[in-house]
Amino acid sequence: MVSDASPAPAKTPVTLREVAALAGVSVATASKALNGQGRMTAETRERIRETAQRLGFRPNSLAQSLLRRRSFTVGLLTNDTYGRFSLPVMSGISDALVDNGVSVFLCNVEDDQRLGQLHVDAMLDKRVDGIIATGKRIDRHLPVDLSNLGVPVIYAFTQPDPGAIAFVSDDAGGARLAVEHFCRLGRRRIAHVTGPASFAVVHARAQAYRDVLTEKGLPVMEPLLGSWSEAWGHQAVKQLFDGKLSKSGGEKPDAVFCGNDQIARGVIDALRERGLDVPDDVGVIGFDNWQIVAEATRPPLTSVDMNLAALGREAGLTLLSLVGGEPAEPGIRKLPCRLVVRQSCGRPPDG
Amino acid sequence: MVSDASPAPAKTPVTLREVAALAGVSVATASKALNGQGRMTAETRERIRETAQRLGFRPNSLAQSLLRRRSFTVGLLTNDTYGRFSLPVMSGISDALVDNGVSVFLCNVEDDQRLGQLHVDAMLDKRVDGIIATGKRIDRHLPVDLSNLGVPVIYAFTQPDPGAIAFVSDDAGGARLAVEHFCRLGRRRIAHVTGPASFAVVHARAQAYRDVLTEKGLPVMEPLLGSWSEAWGHQAVKQLFDGKLSKSGGEKPDAVFCGNDQIARGVIDALRERGLDVPDDVGVIGFDNWQIVAEATRPPLTSVDMNLAALGREAGLTLLSLVGGEPAEPGIRKLPCRLVVRQSCGRPPDG
DNA sequence: CGCGATTGGGAAAAGGTTTTCTCAGAGGAG
DNA sequence: CTCCTCTGAGAAAACCTTTTCCCAATCGCG
Numbered sequence: 001m002v003s004d005a006s007p008a009p010a011k012t013p014v015t016l017r018e019v020a021a022l023a024g025v026s027v028a029t030a031s032k033a034l035n036g037q038g039r040m041t042a043e044t045r046e047r048i049r050e051t052a053q054r055l056g057f058r059p060n061s062l063a064q065s066l067l068r069r070r071s072f073t074v075g076l077l078t079n080d081t082y083g084r085f086s087l088p089v090m091s092g093i094s095d096a097l098v099d100n101g102v103s104v105f106l107c108n109v110e111d112d113q114r115l116g117q118l119h120v121d122a123m124l125d126k127r128v129d130g131i132i133a134t135g136k137r138i139d140r141h142l143p144v145d146l147s148n149l150g151v152p153v154i155y156a157f158t159q160p161d162p163g164a165i166a167f168v169s170d171d172a173g174g175a176r177l178a179v180e181h182f183c184r185l186g187r188r189r190i191a192h193v194t195g196p197a198s199f200a201v202v203h204a205r206a207q208a209y210r211d212v213l214t215e216k217g218l219p220v221m222e223p224l225l226g227s228w229s230e231a232w233g234h235q236a237v238k239q240l241f242d243g244k245l246s247k248s249g250g251e252k253p254d255a256v257f258c259g260n261d262q263i264a265r266g267v268i269d270a271l272r273e274r275g276l277d278v279p280d281d282v283g284v285i286g287f288d289n290w291q292i293v294a295e296a297t298r299p300p301l302t303s304v305d306m307n308l309a310a311l312g313r314e315a316g317l318t319l320l321s322l323v324g325g326e327p328a329e330p331g332i333r334k335l336p337c338r339l340v341v342r343q344s345c346g347r348p349p350d351g
Numbered sequence: 352m353v354s355d356a357s358p359a360p361a362k363t364p365v366t367l368r369e370v371a372a373l374a375g376v377s378v379a380t381a382s383k384a385l386n387g388q389g390r391m392t393a394e395t396r397e398r399i400r401e402t403a404q405r406l407g408f409r410p411n412s413l414a415q416s417l418l419r420r421r422s423f424t425v426g427l428l429t430n431d432t433y434g435r436f437s438l439p440v441m442s443g444i445s446d447a448l449v450d451n452g453v454s455v456f457l458c459n460v461e462d463d464q465r466l467g468q469l470h471v472d473a474m475l476d477k478r479v480d481g482i483i484a485t486g487k488r489i490d491r492h493l494p495v496d497l498s499n500l501g502v503p504v505i506y507a508f509t510q511p512d513p514g515a516i517a518f519v520s521d522d523a524g525g526a527r528l529a530v531e532h533f534c535r536l537g538r539r540r541i542a543h544v545t546g547p548a549s550f551a552v553v554h555a556r557a558q559a560y561r562d563v564l565t566e567k568g569l570p571v572m573e574p575l576l577g578s579w580s581e582a583w584g585h586q587a588v589k590q591l592f593d594g595k596l597s598k599s600g601g602e603k604p605d606a607v608f609c610g611n612d613q614i615a616r617g618v619i620d621a622l623r624e625r626g627l628d629v630p631d632d633v634g635v636i637g638f639d640n641w642q643i644v645a646e647a648t649r650p651p652l653t654s655v656d657m658n659l660a661a662l663g664r665e666a667g668l669t670l671l672s673l674v675g676g677e678p679a680e681p682g683i684r685k686l687p688c689r690l691v692v693r694q695s696c697g698r699p700p701d702g
Numbered sequence: 703c704g705c706g707a708t709t710g711g712g713a714a715a716a717g718g719t720t721t722t723c724t725c726a727g728a729g730g731a732g
Numbered sequence: 733c734t735c736c737t738c739t740g741a742g743a744a745a746a747c748c749t750t751t752t753c754c755c756a757a758t759c760g761c762g
Contacts, residue, residue, distance in 0.1 A: 012501070013475075013478075013501065015717095015718060015719090016718065016719065016720095017718075017719095025741075025742085026741070026742045026743075027718085027719075027720095027742090028719095028720080028721080028722095028741075028742055028743075028744090029740085029741055029742070031719065031720060031721085032720085032721090032741090035720080037720085037721085038721090038740085038741080039739065039740060039741085040739090040740055040741065041739095041740070044740080044741085058472070058475065058476050059476065059718080059719070060417070060476070060478065060717085060718050060719070061476040061477045061478065062413050062416050062417045062422065062477065062478050062717085062718080062719095063417055063717075063718035063719040063720090063747085064718080064719060064720080065413050065747095066411070066413045066414055066417060066717095066718085066719080066746095066747045066748065066749095067718090067719055067720055067721090067746070067747050068719090068720080068747085069747080071413065073477070076457065081438075081442055082438075082643075083434050083438045087432075087433070087434045087438065090457070091432055091459060094457060094458075094459050095459075098458075098459075098466070098469065098470070098473075101473070103456050103458075103473050103474070103477060104456065104457050104458075105454050105455065105456060105457070106427070106441070106445060106455050106456070106457035107445075107449075107454075107455075108442060108445050108446075115449070118449065119449070121409065122449075122452070122454050123454070124364075124409065125409050125410065125411070125412040126412045126413070126424070126454060127364075127411065127412065127413050150363070150364065229647070230647045231647075262643075262647070265647075269620075292613075296580070296581045296582075296613070296616075366747095366748060366749090367748065367749060367750095368748080368749095376711075376712085377711070377712050377713075378712095378748085378749075378750095379711075379712060379713075379714090379749095379750080379751080380710085380711055380712070382749065382750060382751085383711090383750085383751085386750080388750085388751080389710085389711080389751090390708095390709065390710060390711080391709090391710055391711065392709090392710070392711095395710080395711085410748080410749065411747085411748050411749070413747085413748075413749095414717085414747070414748035414749045414750090415748080415749060415750080416717095417716095417717045417718070417719095417747095417748080417749080418716070418717050418748085418749055418750055418751085419717090419749090419750080420717080
């Protein structure tokens with residue numbers, strides 16, 4: 001197909017000087033010809049272009065970067081080895097940047113300060129145009145100091161330094177989406193089973209949960225905090241359906257909004273085990289929309305998606321505009337979640 | 352703590368020239384002083400070192416790379432967006448390289464040929480010292496041609512070009528580990544439930560399964576091929592325990608070796624649902640040791656771990672030695688798996 | 703004291719590209 | 733025919749560091 005377009009698979013890359021020599025011009029002229037700069041006869045320009053093509057010339061980025069003080073490279077810091085959250089973010093960032101000809105240095109800093117410094121130094125030495133920090137929690141710092149680095153920094157799905165630019169998911173909004181969906185479906189007694197109190201998102205979502213129920217005049221059951229595990233989902237069902245629900249009468253929940261998909265999985269399994277039908281008896285909504293989990297529950301799980309890839313994209317594009325010298329308001333931007341409806345909530349009463 | 356070690360957070364990085372000027376020497380001398388080269392009085396060397404330290408001088412990698420023809424950078428190609436397999440591999444690679452001062456370009460090529468070419472070109476332009484290709488299957492090529500690139504290439508957990516150097520997991524060995532473990536525990540009727548026939552590993556593992564059983568004189572049940580899902584695990588249990596097991600008599604299996612952890616999860620759930628105890632009635636072993644799944648099954652799942660991080664490390668180190676000019680035998684290296692014993696198999700009869 | 707050897711340090715080239723200046727020649731106008 | 737203005741293209745500096753070679757000064761020895 002491209003038989004003539006893949007010429008010398010150069011053992012040693014061909015330089016501009018060689019192109020110039022072969023085309024019978026100076027390197028200066030060759031450079032200008034290939035970059036569409038300067039003035040010369042169309043014929044000269046074309047001859048140089050052709051020669052470059054024939055030789056398979058590709059400019060040495062290192063040399064270009066050195067001169068332009070711009071490397072078309074950014075550093076991506078993460079402490080998320082497991083990758084469930086950072087992977088979509090990274091993927092989004094990468095997409096946004098690659099489309100703009102920018103490469104990404106992947107730097108896994110774990111939670112190790114020494115490693116963090118090592119990576120930041122390496123990035124700076126390699127003259128990255130900017131840095132994006134991402135993590136597995138939006139209420140924890142990466143183990144690195146990114147202030148006063150001399151290059152723009154963007155935080156994506158991790159705790160930012162004050163005065164920095166950050167993108168995070170709108171957890172409260174996501175929770176509203178879920179609870180309001182339950183309300184629309186006519187559920188009246190909506191419980192909330194979520195993760196440990198040490199997570200900021202737990203409180204943000206719980207508060208949104210309370211707010212929606214209060215607005216709608218529905219009973220608020222105190223959120224059940226536990227761990228992010230299936231096991232906790234099981235246990236929570238026991239508490240919800242065995243225990244005497246003290247203040248709010250003896251009625252059992254007809255819906256459970258879960259803090260993540262694993263909890264939801266545990267909840268669904270436990271409900272089935274005690275003979276309750278999902279969604280007919282109890283509706284369940286998860287959080288994270290972790291596809292592999294959400295699609296393996298029976299029935300498949302409706303879940304809140306944080307749009308992490310879009311968040312990454314946004315972060316990448318913003319960094320690029322920063323690198324380009326455009327100004328940007330500091331602050332935290334909360335990006336909306338979306339509800340991915342599967343079959344764990346049932347259909348509207350009228351539908 | 353490091354109050355004096357973080358001096359001018361340079362808006363514009365300080366160059367060697369400035370260090371030299373301030374220390375009252377030439378750039379040549381300054382360079383030699385900082386690199387431990389050349390000859391000069393200890394006092395001169397120390398003075399230059401001090402000045403550099405004080406100014407926060409860090410050599411410009413771009414300039415160094417240009418000169419040395421070595422960028423201390425490698426490209427990492429992957430097509431695994433989801434990351435379950437490639438993430439540990441990448442993590443291992445990254446660790447191995449970072450410890451050696453080498454940075455990693457992350458390049459997600461999806462299954463898009465155009466994207467692949469884009470990334471490879473960008474990497475080559477940026478003069479990476481080498482390339483590592485990794486993927487989600489060891490029997491599929493990445494959508495890129497990595498032959499005759501002029502830089503060393505290593506394949507890790509993806510299908511290599513002929514004559515290349517590749518690291519993959521020893522799937523047959525891993526399967527042996529599992530089946531032999533069952534044998535040691537006194538299980539006699541061991542079934543194998545695995546993924547689709549289109550995967551090479553399915554056949555490799557199935558053959559090892561057959562081999563071990565034959566060696567031990569145990570009955571071989573034809574492996575059940577399906578999908579990599581929990582649902583298939585459920586269904587397979589139905590086939591195994593309802594159906595008339597044609598040739599091998601009516602006996603039910605007392606052990607199931609599963610092709611991955613999700614299948615195992617489905618198998619365990621299905622067994623429990625039909626009142627069979629794991630591990631007392633039936634032992635189960637999974638594959639992949641996907642922690643989040645293996646620890647969520649009840650009981651926790653014994654599983655074969657492919658040691659992907661170690662595989663990545665190995666690949667990274669090998670690439671480094673290649674870059675360093677050391678020769679290496681082409682061919683495919685199979686790295687051993689290990690069995691992670693949890694509670695889904697029970698204890699030995701004597702223990 | 704003279705000569706060779708050693709020592710401390712600098713000048714310059716190299717690496718590949720971009721960009722600014724400069725310049726020779728051609729063309730046109732007067 | 734002369735002068736001015738373009739036009740096309742090249743020389744050279746710049747980016748920053750490393751390394752090779754070189755030189756001046758000092759030292760030691762006879």
